[in-house]
Amino acid sequence: MTNAGNELTSLITSTPQEGRDLAVKLARKSIAEIQTDPEIRKSLRKSYAEDTAQLIASAQVVAVEFQTIAMANNYWR
Amino acid sequence: MTNAGNELTSLITSTPQEGRDLAVKLARKSIAEIQTDPEIRKSLRKSYAEDTAQLIASAQVVAVEFQTIAMANNYWR
């Protein structure tokens, strides 16, 4: 996996754990694409990290992104 | 990818990053199709860009659109 920069160059990862990490990264990048100001994102961060409803909604985004990545990697079978 | 205009002509993209960009574009087009007034959309934009619950919901839409695009591109394998 060579997604070190901001560009997504591949969905292929070596391990399922790297797939999880990529899923979290994609979810975060989606939010950064809509709220482009990093200072505002930082100030918003505390609010959702202590709001369980938003934590659960975030986990839902990660679950869908991970499903796509798992398919791409043929589930690391 | 030749989706420069407002018409969606293809789901095929050269890279995963272009697939992400298309997913964001499709999500925005859905909203523009329901709220057709660009001035109102602009005024609404600030409210959701500073509301983490809505940012997360937007990321969920992007995740589903991206899954479809990734399937179409055979995951850029």
Add this chain to the structure above:
Amino acid sequence: MTNAGNELTSLITSTPQEGRDLAVKLARKSIAEIQTDPEIRKSLRKSYAEDTAQLIASAQVVAVEFQTIAMANNYWR
């Protein structure tokens, strides 16, 4: 695509754009099936078209309907 009437006769469309249009139409038909009074639907329309959370939720419905249509059309590859 010959879905001119109210009956859904096919998921096959000529282009991805027609697939998007059908996805929006299916989402609207679902709502019309639950709230059958067109006058009430019209009065409700303004409320959700100016509420970003509901616009985003609507975009999510369109994304799922579109995924089904894209599968049906083998992604217009």
Add this chain to the structure above:
Amino acid sequence: MTNAGNELTSLITSTPQEGRDLAVKLARKSIAEIQTDPEIRKSLRKSYAEDTAQLIASAQVVAVEFQTIAMANNYWR
């Protein structure tokens, strides 16, 4: 399709429209399984039929059920 009774006997339908109808029926049956009192369901019905957020959420359930039915019918290709 022979799902006239309360039992779901098949996901196969003759047409996409029958597939939509079955998707709506499945969504309603899920709710009836949780709130088993038909009188309470009737009284609740008005509230969600005039609440756009709930209409949109209902449309989301129909979209997922329809995706399953469309897969089962090989998209009526």
Add this chain to the structure above:
Amino acid sequence: MTNAGNELTSLITSTPQEGRDLAVKLARKSIAEIQTDPEIRKSLRKSYAEDTAQLIASAQVVAVEFQTIAMANNYWR
């Protein structure tokens, strides 16, 4: 289907209706796994059974679980 106990031993069911029943059961088990106290679950039950937004959200969970079960059973074709 031999899922009489609390352990999920198989996703295979004889009929689509049994698949629906299993989907509802899986949704309930997820909730029981998070809120492990049966008395609290019982007291919570009334609140969501009379709240249409939560009934609809529950139907969404059932729809996703059912999709998985339907795939496992090759849609009972």
Add this chain to the structure above:
Amino acid sequence: MTNAGNELTSLITSTPQEGRDLAVKLARKSIAEIQTDPEIRKSLRKSYAEDTAQLIASAQVVAVEFQTIAMANNYWR
């Protein structure tokens, strides 16, 4: 399944029940990745375990994670 540590090493499980357990674990790990302070997570736990809307949303996350795991295991057929 050898996911005893914090690293996700495989999506393959011996039984559907182990697949459910892994789905719950993945959902929890997503939340822990966003809210990294275990003390805050513990304090938040009570609030969502007694809020049915959040319990249902959690069940939705588990349903999507389980779908991915079930696909990976070819539905334990």
